[in-house]
Amino acid sequence: MGSLTIQAADLFITPDSSLADAVRRAREMRRLGQSDTVTIHLAPGTYRLYEPLRLRPEDSGLTIEGRDAVVSGGMAVTGWKRHGRLLVADVPDFNGRPADFRQLYVNGHKAVRARDVQDFEQMHRIRTYDKRNRILWVPKAAMAKIVNRSKLSNSKYLELVLHEMWCTSNLRIKTMRVQGDSVALTFHDPEARLQFEHPWPSPMTPNTGHPSPFYLTNALELLDEPGEWYHDIREQRLYYMPQGNEESELRKENGKAVVPVLPTLVEFIGTPEHPVRDITFRGVTFSHTTWMRPSLQGHVPLQAGMFLTEAYKLRPQIDRPNNHKLDNQGWLGRADAAVELRWAENCSFDGCRFEHLGGSGLDFVEGCRGGITTRCLFTDIAMNGYVCGSFSPEGLETHLPYRPTDFRQVCTRQEVSDCLFHHVSTEDWGCVAIAAGYVSSINIHHNTIHDVSYTGISLGWGWNRDLVSMKDNRVHANLIYRYAQHMYDCAGIYTLGNQPGTVISENVVRDIATPSYVHDPNHWFYLYTDEGSSNITLRDNWTPAEKFLQNANGPGNTWQNNGPQVSDAIRQAAGCR
Numbered sequence: 001m002g003s004l005t006i007q008a009a010d011l012f013i014t015p016d017s018s019l020a021d022a023v024r025r026a027r028e029m030r031r032l033g034q035s036d037t038v039t040i041h042l043a044p045g046t047y048r049l050y051e052p053l054r055l056r057p058e059d060s061g062l063t064i065e066g067r068d069a070v071v072s073g074g075m076a077v078t079g080w081k082r083h084g085r086l087l088v089a090d091v092p093d094f095n096g097r098p099a100d101f102r103q104l105y106v107n108g109h110k111a112v113r114a115r116d117v118q119d120f121e122q123m124h125r126i127r128t129y130d131k132r133n134r135i136l137w138v139p140k141a142a143m144a145k146i147v148n149r150s151k152l153s154n155s156k157y158l159e160l161v162l163h164e165m166w167c168t169s170n171l172r173i174k175t176m177r178v179q180g181d182s183v184a185l186t187f188h189d190p191e192a193r194l195q196f197e198h199p200w201p202s203p204m205t206p207n208t209g210h211p212s213p214f215y216l217t218n219a220l221e222l223l224d225e226p227g228e229w230y231h232d233i234r235e236q237r238l239y240y241m242p243q244g245n246e247e248s249e250l251r252k253e254n255g256k257a258v259v260p261v262l263p264t265l266v267e268f269i270g271t272p273e274h275p276v277r278d279i280t281f282r283g284v285t286f287s288h289t290t291w292m293r294p295s296l297q298g299h300v301p302l303q304a305g306m307f308l309t310e311a312y313k314l315r316p317q318i319d320r321p322n323n324h325k326l327d328n329q330g331w332l333g334r335a336d337a338a339v340e341l342r343w344a345e346n347c348s349f350d351g352c353r354f355e356h357l358g359g360s361g362l363d364f365v366e367g368c369r370g371g372i373t374t375r376c377l378f379t380d381i382a383m384n385g386y387v388c389g390s391f392s393p394e395g396l397e398t399h400l401p402y403r404p405t406d407f408r409q410v411c412t413r414q415e416v417s418d419c420l421f422h423h424v425s426t427e428d429w430g431c432v433a434i435a436a437g438y439v440s441s442i443n444i445h446h447n448t449i450h451d452v453s454y455t456g457i458s459l460g461w462g463w464n465r466d467l468v469s470m471k472d473n474r475v476h477a478n479l480i481y482r483y484a485q486h487m488y489d490c491a492g493i494y495t496l497g498n499q500p501g502t503v504i505s506e507n508v509v510r511d512i513a514t515p516s517y518v519h520d521p522n523h524w525f526y527l528y529t530d531e532g533s534s535n536i537t538l539r540d541n542w543t544p545a546e547k548f549l550q551n552a553n554g555p556g557n558t559w560q561n562n563g564p565q566v567s568d569a570i571r572q573a574a575g576c577r
Contacts, residue, residue: 009035015045042066073262074288123213191298198311270343291359337363382427389439456480460496465554479575491528
């Protein structure tokens, strides 16, 4: 058993102790009147969880801190043996069940899930797209590692990742049929239905001049480069091709191979009447989560990683007063995050790290008021880094205005400042560093964002000019560069919807990436006010050129002094301080 000692209002625990037990002990100290506030000090090391740590209203006033303490949802894999060019290990059960996962970390670095190309510039392009019969035609050459094999048993769970304008879809391949120099692919449901029924975003076909690229992943036949891995879930066996001197390290009993098995590490769970209050994490690392929906149901997003649960084209279109006609319907779900907050007040994260994550990083989901996220690092995250506010409730068609009767549902007065975001959206390329949906009085300032797949900061939701729950938001003095590593139709800062009192000021956006395979090489921007954007002020933002877009905006937007003429003092002050 681990050690646990008490000094006044402080608890000191070690990695072989239970975080949940420490939180309960702190709760009892407050209940018994021994202390109004308690700090749990985590000794350096890894605290492995078998379920999320749940923080409730009874835990209000708690601080959890620990430099070099890692809260992990990962499981170690040991017992590696040589098998030809590969190393092979049996994957142990997790919590009494076979484990499945979509990431592997070797010696602290993310390995590559076996795929057909190493360089994304070499991705193949689709041939054509048959919506009626739900068939995607691809070049036979693209399937060479699969269809030329006489035994396809290891390809049962083959996935195709499809690039579509501003999103990527994960499609589980159901059948493959060779015809001439092409292969017809069909996919499992529900993603087959979603993929072929929803109109936006759409895959691009050759007649556009920029047909959609794709890559294949998750088959043993594709494992042919050092640093790649494949998990045979039926046999519970993990294959890895080592690079450098990794083999000798991995074959040690304490070899550093970790697979993530939990989607969420910490949950703040309050109610409207009894929120969780005044909890702070300081200096803690959150690491090793997964998100399994793409393996189980595919993943077909609409935007910013928010996935479609139903979507289809409208004929005739809907007339919307005050808005242009609507040609589609869509209902959405939301990916898991490492840390999720619901009905929380003034809960904060100071100097924390969010890394090696298979979903999103930190998510203020619903009903949150206040809370500062500062001096944190977000890196090696598959989806969004920092997420805040509703992106349409599951029962609300996503183009309808979100005006909850109880305004307490709206996340308001959050702050994210002096945080560093890089190599975020590494798997879902349509995700962003900071995604704020229906929010009020959020303050996003002095962050540095670079090397992200799509947009840097996305603010707003709804594609609608109607007055909703967004107002008085602030995006100030952020530095954004080397964005759009994989997707265009993007910007350093992007907005949607009616947001009275919102000000975007003194940001620096520069150095967009130039992938060759985007759907339209000219359709990128430094600042982008998209559909319904209204009553927003954009002023004194430095960009190398006035490459901005105002698409289907509403009234009341003000553009003042944006571009290369903005002062050097503003340019030098942007980013983390």
